Amino acid sequence: MASTLFRNKMLLKQLSPFNLLKRHGYIVLVPEIGEDLPEKNPLVQQNGLPEFNSLTIENCMAAIGKYAFDLEMGVQNIEEIVRCNLVKDVFENVLNPLENAGSPLDATWGLSKTLYLGNSTIMPTKSYLAIHDRARKSRATKFNNTLIYETVQSDNNSNRTGEQIRLLQKFKLEGKLNGLDLKDGNRARFNDLLSQLHVEKGKFKAAIEMATKAFSHRINEASVVKDFPTDLLRAMASDPSNHLKAPWNATLQPNVYLPFMENCSLRDLRWNIWLAMVGRGATFGNQNSCTSRHLEEIRYLRREQAKLLGYDSFADMSMETKMASGVDDVRNLLETLLEAARPAQETELTSLHEFALQYGFKDSKIELWDVPYWRRRQQNELFHYRENDYVHYFPLPTVLDGLFALCKNLFNIDIQQRKDVSTWAKDVKFYDIYEHDSTEPIGGFYLDPYIRSVQKMHIPYHNGWMVGIQSRSKITNMKPLAALVLNFPPPQGDKPSLLTFKDVTLLFHKFGQTLQHLLTQATYSDVAGLSNIEWDVVEVSGYTLAHFLYNKSTIDMISGHCDNGDKLPVEMFDALTSFRKHTAGLDLCRELYLSALDLELHSNKEFWVDVVKSLWPRFRCFPLHKFDSHPCSFTQIFVEEWGAAYYSHVWARMIAADLYSAFHEASDNDQLVDVGKRFRDTFLALGGSCHPSEVFRQFRGRDPSPKALLSSLGLNKKKNT
Missing domain, CATH: 1.10.1370.40 (Neurolysin; domain 3)
Known part of the structure; x- marks a missing residue:
């Protein structure tokens, strides 16, 4: 105990606020390190594997704190080596020490994520999010460090292995995309753009979650749901323990929406729910859940981010971390696939319409809200495919x-x-x-x-x-x-x-x-x-x-x-x-359309409505519904990690x-x-x-x-x- 207190005092001395303010700008809270590390912590490898039976939230947090601190201290030590011109070899003096300092943090982070997904009693969401944020910020220090970046860039050893070259390229690209090449005002502007992006993404996500939760269509007639599978009825039932009892609620939640569209025989109901789904975030809906402005702001901020880093567009910047050689390479693939998929889509929809007419469909054409239901019925008729048989x-x-x-x-x-x-x-x-x-x-x-x-x-x-x-x-x-x-x-x-x-x-x-x-x-x-x-x-x-x-x-x-x-x-x-x-x-054309939409939204400045109107007829065989505002709920590209990458x-x-x-x-x-x-x-x-x-x-x-x-x-x- 005494040695632990002495160590913590030394750590506090090393973390003088004056030194932090001058040299690094990040703070490590010493109490999170804990008093039983590393010898007694079950996250430390024992006989090759962790001792899960002894895990607690406290020692998970303590382990992350210790290893995050170790990595940050390792980055500081490397900075001192660089300042003193003691780097003889970038791998021996920089990258190998970073590997030694960072591996325990990565492993502990991986264990914490496993527990979060596998046993929320041990690792509740709130605790994991704290661990995730702490580990992510700490790990970023080695890729967001100007001295390490400049040292890696200056390596001119021609005898590097292919793997070593690849690792050097990783540090160079991470540094570039983190804005380490930018000077003074541009660096401040870049960081401000990232902060604004974070805020706008949060607003977009919150608005779509609000719109998704707000919609519910109450069904009281058992005849409407008589052919619904049991899992769907349970998900819709007001009382899941008695799923055969009314009422049932059709919602936009993923475990309800698609199965409902596949099993609901009433066209008006399908249309109502489809319209609610594609209308999320639209300007004609609840203004509190409108995302059009946030969508355009995210596009603008991403354009500015790419421009500061020297790219023509955010899509061009995105290609730096892709196998595809560039935006034109992706467009060529989409066009090649479309040449085969578009005629097939037309044939499939004709076949689907003819099938539907045989079973009572009255309209002159199949619409988007009809496809899931009639496709499922046609599959059953043609292939006798029923999942539960398998x-x-x-x-x-x-x-x-x-x-x-x-x-x-x-x-x-x-x-x-x-x-x-x-x-x-x-x-x-x-x-x-x-x-x-x-x-x-x-x-x-x-x-x-x-x-x-x-x-x-x-x-x-x-x-x-x-x-x-x-x-x-x-x-x-x-x-x-x-x-x-x-x-x-x-x-x-x-x-x-x-x-x-x-x-x-x-x-x-x-x-x-x-x-x-x-x-x-x-x-x-x-x-x-x-x-x-x-x-x-x-x-x-x-x-x-x-x-x-x-x-x-x-x-x-x-x-x-x-x-x-x-x-x-x-x-x-x-x-x-x-x-x-x-x-x-039909399915491939939809994926090709969304991929092209994502690329164009991140390649030009046209208003999103005009981009949709330009692309839709080339990929889809359906008329574009006047209330269809699907880009306004395209969270994969505006909130998640698929911006200019949906392809x-x-x-x-x-x-x-x-x-x-x-x-x-x-x-x-x-x-x-x-x-x-x-x-x-x-x-x-x-x-x-x-x-x-x-x-x-x-x-x-x-x-x-x-x-x-x-x-x-x-x-x-x-x-x-």
């Missing part, structure tokens, strides 16, 4: 065994459960990953598969996360550690957890990302695994692994009826592949389809294994240590093509149905 074929243990076997065959790894491991809940399991015939694991991951209504984070239509708890670092001798936090249905009695095909797809997607985190071969954590990967290819490994689900041999590996072990029948597999392609042109969804799918086509082209298992090794040696091993364009060329031997994506969607030729 769950019996996908017990979670069988799916996991098949997934692990597939990874063993493709990537030459063994995945083995390690028991008696401390976890945050009794049904969480831990797995080690081994190189084949090796006794020392190269990494590991926690699997938290089941929904827990009281303890666990659950966002409707967002059923899973992959958390990179700890990144690989040769400098600090740290092995990669990850967590898969999912919300699958728990076992019922002697029945295992049964997954829908959507659940299986999510599992494969998240596991693809997990493999990229765990199988990395990078030296530095800042470029290992998913770190430093360009925004438009972050999802590529996940999409690539999910493509295997449309291969019958993979389905045979992961399926087994819960009663008799039978594999998924061929006709049900064929229905899956046909279902995937149904109205693919990344389509881009990543294009890259993944092209990658998977190499596996598809393999004529036998030996060739398949060779392709798997090449994929592991490139996309899984290199991660963010190499530019994705080069990684792709190493794997495919050429630049990417959209042909495979179009083929997978059945759009490589004009669709007739």
